[in-house]
Amino acid sequence: MKTLLRSTAILSLGLLASGAMAQDIVRIGTEGAYAPYNFVNDQNQLDGYEIELGNELCLRAGITCEWVQNDWDSIIPNLVSGNYDAIMAGMSITDERRQVIAFSDEYVPAQSSLYVAQTEGVDVNTAVVAAQTGTIQAGHVSETAATLLEFATFDDALAAVTSGEADAVLADGDSLLPAIEASGGALVVVDSVQIGGGIGVGLRQSDTALAETFNTAIASMKADGTINELMVKWFGAEAETFE
Incomplete structure (x- = not known):
């Protein structure tokens, strides 16, 4: 450990x-x-x-x-x-x-899980979506037609969106909402899903x-x-x- x-x-x-x-x-x-x-x-x-x-x-x-x-x-x-x-x-x-x-x-x-991106109109069903490995969100993305990028931590998954490595990130809404607010409009919710x-x-x-x-x-x-x-x-x- x-x-x-x-x-x-x-x-x-x-x-x-x-x-x-x-x-x-x-x-x-x-x-x-x-x-x-x-x-x-x-x-x-x-x-x-x-x-x-x-x-x-x-x-x-x-x-x-x-x-x-x-x-x-x-x-x-x-x-x-x-x-x-x-x-x-x-x-x-x-x-x-x-x-x-x-x-x-x-x-x-x-809670609802949110797809968050830098631009509106991202198709989360075909996009490159970041998620933290081993989470219900990563499991959900893997069952869609989207391309899953897994990261060790939530912060790394979020950073993949802000750096342009991923089109969107899927995570628990309670963790994403503060990041959205702190972004000053740079991050937006493009979809939501109820899982788990x-x-x-x-x-x-x-x-x-x-x-x-x-x-x-x-x-x-x-x-x-x-x-x-x-x-x-x-x-x-x-x-x-x-x-």
């Missing part, structure tokens, strides 16, 4: 421990390269929606959590092999992934107690509105939240 950065959140006084003892250390793998879900900030610390959410989930569950940064392309194998205990990395829940790992309940509802389910905590299939622990904490945050507040904070006022 290539571990680039590690930050530790020591969280105590949990209120909702279920299936995990307070003294347990739960290691959570994340990419750290998929803003605003997870990224490394100017202080060289992991930050973003999932980092803040994960810390609160651990606090409510009464468990000590340690964050581990890991490259996206090996993030599931390293979970399965035991290098950490959970994944929070903008990972959509899909039937294909469920064959290998389990998921908690959703902490982000299903919501986003949840990835877990080993044998860790049913830990799954229940996360589900209890997620339900608590949904019930008191905290999870919606975090989504609005990180994704903006137009974010799709839980009813």
Whole structure:
């Protein structure tokens, strides 16, 4: 496993421990390269929606959590092999992934994926489309007549469009919208598609107690509105939240 950065959140006084003892250390793998879900900030610390959410989930569950940064392309194998205990990395829940790992309940509802280009009128069905490797977006493009260019990170896939290497990029809307806004009109949405389910905590299939622990904490945050507040904070006022 290539571990680039590690930050530790020591969280105590949990209120909702279920299936995990307070003294347990739960290691959570994340990419750290998929803003605003997870990224490394100017202080060289992991930050973003999932980092803040994960810390609160651990606090409510009464468990000590340690964050581990890991490259996206090996993030599931390293979970399965035991290098950490959970994944929070903008990972959509899909039937294909469920064959290998389990998921908690959703902490982000299903989102639209956007095709973004530098010019209007790009035919995404025949264009050269960039996507991050191993994502549901890359899988979707591979099933169309478009030419797929895969990249290790979301930033690299986006850069392929701005450099002219690709005609468009397909990625989660919550990650693309800030880039579109920051581009000052240089990037535009040319199409959208609904693929995959919501986003949840990835877990080993044998860790049913830990799954229940996360589900209890997620339900608590949904019930008191905290999870919606975090989504609005990180994704903006137009974010799709839980009813």
